[in-house]
Every structure is written in C-alpha cells, then in structure tokens.
Amino acid sequence: MSFLELRRVSKSYGEGVAEVHAIQDVDLHVEGGTLVAVMGPSGSGKSTLLTIAGSLEEPTSGEVVIDGASLQAMSRNDKARLRRRTIGYVFQDFNLLAGLTAVENVALPLELDGLSGKKAHVAGMVALEALGLADRATHYPDQLSGGERQRVSIARAVVGERRLLLADEPSGALDSTNGESVMRMILAACKEGVAAVVVTHDAQLASWADRVVFLRDGRVVDQTVPPPSPEALLEESSRSGPWR
C-alpha cells in the first residue's frame, strides 16, 4: 500500500484571468521504502507538489492521503501532529536554527512533540551518529560546512519515527561529492522503510531514485520504468568500448 498518495491534486493561485495553475490533476503514489524523484524545470510545480504532499499547503482540489488517512478529514492540530511525527522536510537552504547546536536542531521536533529534553537529545545524537556527525553535535550551524549543515538537516528529517521524507533540491549549492552523500543518506533512510520524495532539476540526483516522475507545466507527463539490471549495461559497454 502506498504511504503517500496524491489523487488528482490541483492547486491554482489567483482568480479569473489572473488565475495560475501551479499543478493540475497530479496523481502520485509512493510506497514505504521507495525513493521517488520529481523532475521538472523551474516553474513546473515541483515545490508546490511537495508542500501540498507535506500538508504545508492546501490543494484547490483533489485529495492527499498519508498512511491511509486523508488530510482533508484532519483538524489543524492533527495535521500539525502529523508534520511533527511522521514527515521530515529537507530544504535547499537547510533551514537550521542559527541559535541552536546541531544536536539541538535535530532534537527540536521531538521536543515540540512532547518528548523530554533528555530523551530528545539522546535520539538526536543517535541520528547524528548514523550520519557520521557525532563530533559536530555541539557545533552551531555557522561552524559547519555546507555539506555538514545539510547532513544535520537530514538527521532532523529522519529523527524519531518519521516515515515520510520530503526534500526540495536537497543538494542545493553543494558540490557533486556532497550532493551524492545527501542522496546516499536519503536512500539509506528508504532502506529502513521511509517513503521519500525528492524534487530536483538535477538528473544526477534524480537517478538515485527508484522512480523518476517528470512534471511539465504543472502536470505529470511521464515517468521512468524500473531499470533493468546494471549488469546488462556493463555487457553493452564492453561490446562498444570507447577505444579505437
């Protein structure tokens, strides 16, 4: 069963002649343990799709279902609880709080959800350790490199029992090596059963996904089919080696 479902979701802004359709009739299903990438140019509706999937924005029409529960039927408080407990967000510009250390940033959503400071701190340390950042736990964001800041934001997104990870251009301005590390971490979360959606215009990031969905002008126009085994690729390469 899909952990996240978007059913004929549309979102428009403005009215009459000024109406702009950000996304139209989007269907998207993401199972637990699966990484889906949404690719499209700027203005294609990628970020809108993500904010609606994460209950940060209401669709104009259509339905969003997370873990079998429709968001429309939920109260404001229920949605807030869902965001705190179930959904982790990773943003392009990290969105870490400058006045908190790395571990405090990671532990914050758990504390907001009612966990004691001590328990939240322990869970935060576990998440940082898993991403190789234990020695940076007491550093403030401005004492961390860009790659480290993004790893902290991924730790924050997967801490606790989160089962849905939503990432908007998660490699941001990071170089290719750090971008690859970010995708490896998201993939590792998926191997633990997390459902993840990454929106990006970057084909190299998208190629880490199990499925790539293409958006154009707010509509899903295409998606990849599961790729054959990579061994077939190597056999093909050996037949057409690039030497002369």
Add this chain to the structure above:
Amino acid sequence: MSVRHAILALLSEGPKYGLQLQKEFESSTGEVWPLNIGQVYTTLQRLERDGLVESDETESEGPQKGFRITDAGSTELSSWLTTPPDMTSPPRDELVIKVLSAIRVPGVSVHDVIQVHRRYLVELMQQWTRLKEDEADFDLTFALVVDAELFRLDSVVRWLDMADGRLKRAATEPPAPSTTPRLARRLVVRR
C-alpha cells in the same frame, strides 16, 4: 580512448608481458571495457615498429615476451597526456539532429520528442547509479569510469532541458532581430 597510449602508460611503470598488460588495462578501466589479447599484441607490434617500445631480445613470441617503453615512447606519452582532444567544433550528434528535425515535422510536438529522449537518458543514468550504490564493491577506477558516464549523460539531459525551455520561449516571444552576420554564426560540424 587510445589503447596505444593506455599501453604506453602501463609500460611507464616498468617492463611487462602482453598478458599482464591485458589484465592491467582491464583493471585500470574498472573492468568496464575488456580488451582482446590479440589487440594487445597487434598494438605492441605497431608500437615497436614506431620505436616507442622495445621487446626482449629473445626469439620467443607470445605470453613470455616482455616489453618496455623507450625514451621516444615516454616523450610520446607525456605529449599525449597533456594534449587536449579536438573539441573545437561540435560533433555531428544524432540526438541534436533528431530534435532539430522534430521542429519542422508537422503534427509532431518537439517537446514530446525531447521528453522521450530525456526519459531514456535518465533511465540509463539510474542504471549507472545503481552500480554506485554499494560503496564496498566500488573501487576507484570503476568509480571514475561510472562518474564519467553519468556526467556525459547528464550534460545531454541538461541540453535537452535548455532546448525545451528555449523552444517554449520562442513559441511565445517573437525573435529579436539579429545583429550578427549570418556567416559568422555558421558552425563547422565534425563528421
């Protein structure tokens, strides 16, 4: 890639046998591109003819015959390593021609044509990326070969994205009058 220069590079480490060269060549390309032993010996014979390598002064041919690089071979290798390949003019690229042709064919959406190729390339990239997933099985030379392929495919996807956007804008905006002489904008295309 030049087998000739790859063999010179392997011999720059010290004298080697043909079979050893074949194995080291495959290992140095991450075993993505196997090399026929016959091709190794043909190349060695040509290198010897050109004075770039020399062989043991034994009568024996075959796997026990050793080869070493000459001074001329070392000079040739240094020169090759630092000479950029000819990239001054664009290659005659089949994908570029398909997209340019799609613009002119009635009833065909060039955007749909672009999407078909974009999806194919991303699917290929997914396959190459699968090879990177298990870092434990991922040696350095293999990683470099896979990265090279991913960046090559990525550059084509980027071109398709750019073309898609440019064609979309061109459909809604009239072209600005050109101030550049037509002749100066003509490109020489490599065959």
